[in-house]
Amino acid sequence: MLSGKRILDLSWVLGGPFAGQLLAQLGAEVIKVEALEGDFARRVPPVLESGDTPFFLSVNRGKQSIALDLKSTEGKQALNDLVRECDAVIYGFAPSVPKRLGLDFETLSAINPRIVVGQLIGLHDQGEWADAPAFDLMLQAMSGVMSITGEENGKPVRFGYQAADLVGGLYLALGTAAALAKAQASGKGEAVQVSLFDAQIAMLTWQAQGWLTGGPLPRATGARHAMIAPSDTYLAKDGKWIALAPTGEPFWIKLCETIGKPHLPTDERFSTGAARIANIEALTQELGEAIRTRTSTEWLAVFRQARVPAALVHNVEEALEHPLTTARRMVEDVPRPGSDETVKLLGNPFKFTGMPELSYPPAFAQDTACVLQRIAGYSEERIAALARSGAIRMPAAAEA
DSSP: OOOTTTEOOOOSSSSHHHHHHHHHTTOOOEEEHHHHHHHGGGSSSSOOOOOOHHHEEEEEETTEEEEOEEESSHHHHHHHHHHTTTTTEOOOOOTHHHHHTSSSSSHHHOOOOOOOOEESSOSSSSSSGGGGOOOOHHHHTTTTGGGGSSSSOOOOOOOOOHHHHHHHHHHHHHHHHHHHHHHHHOOOOOOEEEHHHHHHHHHTTTHHHHHHOOOOOOOOOTTTTSSSOOOEEEOTTTEEEEOOOOHHHHHHHHHHTTOTTTTHHHHHHTTSSSHHHTTOOOOOHHHHHHHHOOOOOHHHHHHHHHTTEEEEEHHHHHHHSSSHHHTTTTTTEEOTSSOOOEEEEEEOSSOTTTOOOOOOOOTTTHHHHHHHHOOOOOOOHHHHHHHHHTTTOOOOHOOO
């Protein structure tokens, strides 16, 4: 869907690279522009025997890699020559950095009037927040997310993955794609800024809106839903947990019939959604007693037959090896360049006609010469001179 669009990804570590990978998954040509020392994600442990890291592999499929010294005159010129031939630039610098490096929208749009610039920041671009460090755990804490995660009256808990970084990356990719559509229609570029803080506040959706309109302060409720019951996890006879989410009266009645408690929907404690929330402890006891009488395998077969919304709580291994994961091609065997082996990598969540086959994440600086020749029109002699000056990096074999 973004075929024909060329994007320079100057970001590093997680949020920005995740956005770049999403754009590659949508069909764009994404060129990862790394500092001379490479993306820090390449060094986040564990480091595999191949030299790769799971952290880097997870968010850099389908990209090319070049290495430029953006603080040098020659390196900055090389980037500008690429900007002239590209459709978008994305990065995650602190707010004061782009102007200093000549990467702000005003500077880049003077080079290419149709360029889109997508910027991911931590908090804000003004005042005391502009230069403040912003890491995922901080954002989850500041945004209130940790206060609604975990068990009731327990210690504040973070998401199991970096929700602030990854959601910020999602918004960055969405904003960049929308700006590309605008630029294509108008011929004029656009600047899009996404704050990790803004993205987390936005994701509070109905919980924030409930409080803003006079409702109670949202709080952690474990696996329970604060406004819908039953919606919780229950322990089966074999020690495995089953998540039940019979949202709506028809599903609630069907659940009660299936577990052998057809009287519960007419019990005044459980006859309405509000009543079930008010009597949640009694409801949990009733359902818990029933679920403990059979194994998870037995219950899931029964629930599937009756179309009761239920699922086994998987660990990550079970989720990745699930038949549905295979059917949806969300784990793929990808050839590793320079070897006979394949490596299992996460697949593309976007399914569309002509979806690209994403390549293995790039080795550091593997495409520097090729990209500068093909896109910027540099000669081999000029590229060699830039390498000697230290303005660019080439693959280790080429530099030897």
